[in-house]
Amino acid sequence: MTLTRRFGNFAWLATALFALALLPTAAAQELDFSKFDSKLGGGLGGGFGQTHKEVSISAEFTAPTPDAPAMLFVTAKMAPNWHISSIDQGADGSGGGPKPTVINIDGGQEVKLLAPFQHIQQPTSRIDNEAWIGLELREHRDVVTWYAPVEFAASIDPANASINGKIDGQVCDRSCIPFNMTFTAKLGQGTAIPATPAAVVPAPIQSISYWSLVGSGILGGLILNLMPCVLPVIGLKLFSFAKQGGQSRLHNIWLNLAYTAGLLTVFMVLATLSAGVQLGLSGKGMGWGEIYTYTSFKVAMTALVFAMALSFLGVWEVPIPGFATTGSATDLASKDGPGGAYFMGIITTLLAVPCSGPFLGPLFGYTISQPPIVTYLLFFSIGLGMALPYLIAGAFPAAVSWLPKPGAWMDTLKNLMGFVLLATVVYLFSTLGDKYFLPTLALMFGIWFACWLIGRVPAYAERKQRLKAWGWGTAVAAAVGVTAFMLTVPSKYALAWEPFSPQAVAVARAQGKTVLVDFTANWCLTCKLNLATAINRKDVKEVVEANDVVTLLADWTDQNDTVKNALTELNSQSIPLMAIYPSDPNKEVLVLRDVITQSQVLEALAEAGPSLDPKTAAVTSEKK
Structure with a gap:
């Protein structure tokens, strides 16, 4: 040779x-493969999470007064010799520079920011002469508190309220660790805001030969x-x-x-x-x-x-x-x-x-x-x-x-x-x-079969025979991997499932909701196929959200008399099965059995109709 x-x-x-190992993950791009979890990280790869020994975050807010709005305070405490960049850290002409600290409050809360955050303790300042030559580096050490005025909705009592948010940045010594931490602020005493900010202190220059x-x-x-x-x-x-x-x-x-x-x-x-x-x-x-x-x-x-x-x-x-x-x-x-x-x-x-x-x-x-x-x-x-x-x-x-x-x-x-x-x-x-464990294991079995098939052809065989073995082996391994990732990795269009119970169905219907119940189990391959190809799809999710449909998952993986009795009431003893309860109590329950398609689900949702608004639901309930 x-x-x-x-x-x-x-x-x-x-x-x-x-390429073979990347193919299933590439095919699963629709299944939200843009966000990956890691239990390891290693070096700079790790460090994202709720707690860090290098930095800790706390928050509180003060109640509004006739003369001043409520004030939200977020405090970061750094370990000795560690620092974080200020919220006003700039960039050089090409957009490079240290990562500035960013503070946001979560959306969907009945509170809003009235102005950007400001720092109480002024950052230290120095001119960089190494990475971003001429750029001012603004850094906080030991402790820093930021504040911003906030406004609660008129119906909210600050004494019983909380404000959720997150702070994103990086904490550095000789190494830098990115962090993305959440905080929950409760009513407190706050921190005194000085009328005149402290002078900017030059920071020590750290270097290594x-x-x-x-x-x-x-x-x-x-x-x-x-x-x-x-x-x-x-x-x-x-x-x-x-x-x-x-x-x-x-x-x-x-x-x-x-x-x-x-x-x-x-x-x-x-x-x-x-x-x-x-x-x-x-x-x-x-x-x-x-x-x-x-x-x-x-x-x-x-x-x-x-x-x-x-x-x-x-x-x-x-x-x-x-x-x-x-x-x-x-x-x-x-x-x-x-x-x-x-x-x-x-x-x-x-x-x-x-x-x-x-x-x-x-x-x-x-x-x-x-x-x-x-x-x-x-x-x-x-x-x-x-x-x-x-x-x-x-x-x-x-x-x-x-x-x-x-x-x-x-x-x-x-x-x-x-x-x-x-x-x-x-x-x-x-x-x-965890969600990638099973499909990767299935991919290993596909690769095992491919290697076995290739190994059956001796090295002295004709090139055509060896290429044929490689072709079939690669095709089988790829098919196994793609199928496994498609059926087992949660889709980004997965519906917001809640656990099934007869009480949950009754309460939702009493509120005038259209209810979709999917009867499934981990051992049911057809159920997995239905979820991947007919239920957890973009068009279905849009209709479910637009019509305010309540989605319940009846899991029959282990013995469950509640699920079995519900199936019996629907004249069935097997899964997969989907039941859609219309918001109108006078309409019949729509049942889809065995292998289903996305068009069947969309047609059934259209026939069931959207959930009723609260006023209409209340009138319907009174008539009953």
Whole structure:
């Protein structure tokens, strides 16, 4: 096998697996895939939530008086050495700069802001000479309180009222952590508002030397090799080292340089994403680990590692550095190459992303306020530190002379490493949000079938036969993944379901409401199909909201006599079933059974009619 062919096979494999894993999530864009949850985050990717040890938020308001309106106060307290940007933080000529603090109150409340928020404590001020040269940086330390006048509706008693809102910003030391926190304000004493604001105090300049930056980056890169995210892939390199014992030093150096190039490629891409704002490539940069906040990427990585594990376990064969395509350890020497080493460097780095390790979090945060050259220098030094052991091993083969010579033992160890990779898959599953767990698991079964189908065709078979196996396997895996994500991931057009009960139906109908009840269960695939294709749809949701329809979900996943009795009253003993109770009590209940279409649901809603307004409902109730 030529070098070009080995390189092409491995590149095609990595691209195909990523595309296959991304396909279901791309197909589910209609299912609100624009907002992803992450249980991990890592580095700068994490930090969003209700509580932060670096900053805490409290709020209160004062009652209105004949001379003054009610006043809302929001206070932020920062940990020592941490600061947040002011609400009036400006930007440079290109729109760059620190993220200003933004305070909003929630809509739908019977209270409104009469003027923008202002700060009581003046921010410190300094001129930036590094990231946004010449820009004034306005920062609050220790504690800051903002205030704004508010007005309650005439029917609201402030003593019993509350104001809900949120504050969005970032808290920084040497690193910056974005936060988006909610607050609930109650009636209180408020804070004295000074007649004359305090003088602006210059802030201390914090800096770090480039040598310290590079040294910490190299050390952090070395530590990444010991992180649990990376250890499974280290076994791959051990096989490569074992091979290198009988080869020339030049060949060994070439392989390890290719592996290092793969590592550094990913780090340079991440550096570009991180420095996107300063380079004018995007509206915001991407921190280390933030890529793992994207569900599509996590699903793709899970799929890739799972496929690698199946290869190690003999389900199929893939040209990975140090392994044969025929399962024979004696063929190992002819199957390795710079192309495979390059892509193994890429895979190793991607797996290392969630394991930032010591030193890296603050360093990556430091790059937020630094020019692009510092960002690239930091990412390069971390990549160099991560690749350093392999460069030394390539330059000095004696350093790995303790490894045994290639032989049959490598096949056994390869199988054991397959189980280690499966453990990595379990870990990657833990990073997924609950609603993506089941469809991703289904995608893994599709990939399993695809790998099994491909593995049934021997490597010496005709190209046409091998392409046919790849085509069918990819098609089946894609179909399984797309179907699983469509049926199980909640749609952004999901109706506002409330739990079903006969009492809920009776109360809603007494109020003149049209009521839609969907009888379903988690074990009912047809029910899932109806939800995805006929019920949780844009047109249906618009009609339900326009007609003020009450939607109730009758869940029959577990034994439930209430649901069973309701089905019996509708002359049914099976699901799926949809019942629409018209607002007019004189009309019959509309029942849709088994597989239904969106047009059937829309027609039934139109026949049932909208909910009655309260006055009409009251008259109808009196007539009854």
